[in-house]
Amino acid sequence: MIDIKLLRENPEKIIDALQKRGVYGSPKNSEEITAMPYKQLEGMLDIEQLLKLEGERRTRIKEADELKNRRNVVSEEIGKLKQKKQDAAGLIAEMKGVSEKIKELDERLKKIEEDENNFLLIIPNIPHESVPVGKDEAENIKTRKWGEPGQFDFPPLNHWDIGEMLGIIDFDRAAKIAGARFSLMKGMGARLERALMNFMLDTNTSKGYKEIFPPILVNKESMTGTGQLPKFESELFKIGFTKDTIDFLKTKFITVQKNEYETMIDGKKKKEWIHIEAELNRMLGNELYLIPTAEVPVTNIHRDEILNEADLPIYYTAYTPCFRREAGSYGKDTRGLIRQHQFNKVEIVKFVRPENSYEELEKLTRDAEDILQRLGLPYRVITLCTGDMGFSSAKTYDIEVWLPGQDRYREISSCSNFEDFQARRANIRFRREGKKGTEFVHTLNGSSLAIGRTVVAILENYQQKDGSVLIPEALRPYMGVELIK
RNA sequence: GGAGAGGUGGCCGAGUAGGUCGAAGGCAGCCGCCUGCUAAGCGGUUGUGGGGGUAAAACUUCACCCAGGGUUCGAAUCCCUGCCUCUCCGCCA
Numbered sequence: 010m011i012d013i014k015l016l017r018e019n020p021e022k023i024i025d026a027l028q029k030r031g032v033y034g035s036p037k038n039s040e041e042i043t044a045m046p047y048k049q050l051e052g053m054l055d056i057e058q059l060l061k062l063e064g065e066r067r068t069r070i071k072e073a074d075e076l077k078n079r080r081n082v083v084s085e086e087i088g089k090l091k092q093k094k095q096d097a098a099g100l101i102a103e104m105k106g107v108s109e110k111i112k113e114l115d116e117r118l119k120k121i122e123e124d125e126n127n128f129l130l131i132i133p134n135i136p137h138e139s140v141p142v143g144k145d146e147a148e149n150i151k152t153r154k155w156g157e158p159g160q161f162d163f164p165p166l167n168h169w170d171i172g173e174m175l176g177i178i179d180f181d182r183a184a185k186i187a188g189a190r191f192s193l194m195k196g197m198g199a200r201l202e203r204a205l206m207n208f209m210l211d212t213n214t215s216k217g218y219k220e221i222f223p224p225i226l227v228n229k230e231s232m233t234g235t236g237q238l239p240k241f242e243s244e245l246f247k248i249g250f251t252k253d254t255i256d257f258l259k260t261k262f263i264t265v266q267k268n269e270y271e272t273m274i275d276g277k278k279k280k281e282w283i284h285i286e287a288e289l290n291r292m293l294g295n296e297l298y299l300i301p302t303a304e305v306p307v308t309n310i311h312r313d314e315i316l317n318e319a320d321l322p323i324y325y326t327a328y329t330p331c332f333r334r335e336a337g338s339y340g341k342d343t344r345g346l347i348r349q350h351q352f353n354k355v356e357i358v359k360f361v362r363p364e365n366s367y368e369e370l371e372k373l374t375r376d377a378e379d380i381l382q383r384l385g386l387p388y389r390v391i392t393l394c395t396g397d398m399g400f401s402s403a404k405t406y407d408i409e410v411w412l413p414g415q416d417r418y419r420e421i422s423s424c425s426n427f428e429d430f431q432a433r434r435a436n437i438r439f440r441r442e443g444k445k446g447t448e449f450v451h452t453l454n455g456s457s458l459a460i461g462r463t464v465v466a467i468l469e470n471y472q473q474k475d476g477s478v479l480i481p482e483a484l485r486p487y488m489g490v491e492l493i494k
Numbered sequence: 495g496g497a498g499a500g501g502u503g504g505c506c507g508a509g510u511a512g513g514u515c516g517a518a519g520g521c522a523g524c525c526g527c528c529u530g531c532u533a534a535g536c537g538g539u540u541g542u543g544g545g546g547g548u549a550a551a552a553c554u555u556c557a558c559c560c561a562g563g564g565u566u567c568g569a570a571u572c573c574c575u576g577c578c579u580c581u582c583c584g585c586c587a
Contacts, residue, residue: 070545074556081556084568088513097567104567315504315542438542443524447542 143394156387204487223306234435236401424455
């Protein structure tokens with residue numbers, strides 16, 4: 010979330026950021042924004058509208074606070090009068106009116122704050138000044154390269170062919186069990202997943218990352234904290250009813266907010282009441298989401314906490330399965346392990362002081378690269394441009410691994426500094442030694458690495474002419490074999 | 495799933511026949527004093543967020559005693575709903 014004070018004082022900075030990301034402008038439905046800011050999800054962000062909301066918010070606060078002050082003062086007087094057994098009927102009558110007025114104002118204020126907050130939640134982060142300005146992935150910058158793509162004296166195969174030939178990946182049965190974009194790993198394939206997970210976790214913990222094994226179902230607050238919600242709900246798997254279903258039911262029942270029905274209790278007919286809208290909201294509030302990345306539960310470990318300066322930096326690493334709907338990528342990567350609804354990943358997450366978060370981003374990226382180096386997989390590092398960066402990120406490096414079967418580099422890790430964007434949403438603060446007040450921490454994370462894609466890289470880079478696959482040396486202790494054949 | 499108990503400031507812990515409670519007391523922390531040093535002792539001080547105010551402070555005001563509603567002139571205190579924790583019974587990996 011962006012800082013509302015920054016918006017107030019330097020709106021041009023926010024506008025500039027949105028322009029660089031290509032999402033600034035007046036939406037067509039501007040008259041609807043106040044009521045439903047999320048209607049802008051696919052469109053442009055009209056900052057002037059937001060400023061108007063903010064101005065109104067402050068006016069209303071002033072009005073309500075003055076009345077509340079009056080109520081507090083007079084109520085105390087009434088108390089004193091009553092103790093002295095004196096008459097206070099006049100004051101009480103007056104306060105009755107004041108309280109009603111306050112209630113009215115508070116309701117309006119609440120609505121304004123909801124609208125404003127909903128708006129703030131869909132504004133992306135401000136890119137760091139070092140991020141190249143560009144409109145899409147074509148303008149990303151190749152930052153560095155490690156290793157050279159290997160030369161093969163035979164035509165290298167795709168990983169799915171290798172996997173099926175070796176009998177270690179079974180896509181057909183995975184489709185039978187679950188559907189498209191799922192995989193079934195068998196024998197040395199399953200073993201390879203497990204080996205990579207342990208190898209990555211061991212490597213990270215040896216560098217001081219604390220190992221975490223978090224819940225993989227999380228609530229709405231956690232998803233909002235890291236930025237997946239409200240904007241990217243369609244990317245997530247959800248347990249229970251979806252928002253669409255609830256919204257549909259609401260439109261059906263909205264005219265009958267209170268329903269009476271008969272029920273049998275102890276053999277007697279009894280009338281009961283139910284608030285349908287309240288019930289639906291409650292159902293929606295109880296939903297859980299499958300995590301798309303360990304970033305979500307791990308970053309939310311410290312949600313609503315005030316950390317000590319001495320606790321920072323905090324380094325975590327976590328293995329989790331990850332779940333993604335991959336809506337809107339129907340034609341892409343339909344074969345193989347590249348794009349799955351469920352995949353494994355080892356993640357690293359950092360909570361740091363603001364002044365060294367960029368230094369920490371470099372270190373974090375190097376730590377992710379180190380895994381690839383130890384596995385002997387050639388890669389390059391890409392600095393994403395403003396138009397290609399994720400919603401929550403201020404700066405992102407993608408690491409792309411060389412895949413001979415596809416004759417190209419493919420993303421295997423994404424390392425980002427979110428600055429205080431997530432910390433503000435998730436309310437993660439720290440207190441400086443000897444200073445009053447609190448500050449938001451900076452959060453960072455990166456994959457180290459996506460395990461499924463690492464399997465792809467190993468199969469394709471280490472394939473042999475006879476169809477077998479050599480195991481990288483660093484992995485042999487975990488695999489127990491040197492070769493899959 | 496059934497029965498009961500409870501959720502108060504960094505921690506412990508008062509406060510439930512509603513009124514001056516942001517909240518007694520203790521611990522921890524901070525600042526002084528004292529002491530050769532440490533400890534003990536003495537005095538003072540210490541929450542978060544929003545609004546106004548300021549160059550920044552000072553200052554001022556509102557809100558916050560799990561969350562959301564309600565009753566009331568007024569709620570930590572009363573009522574409803576939800577969430578969480580604990581104990582017992584049942585069930586279960």
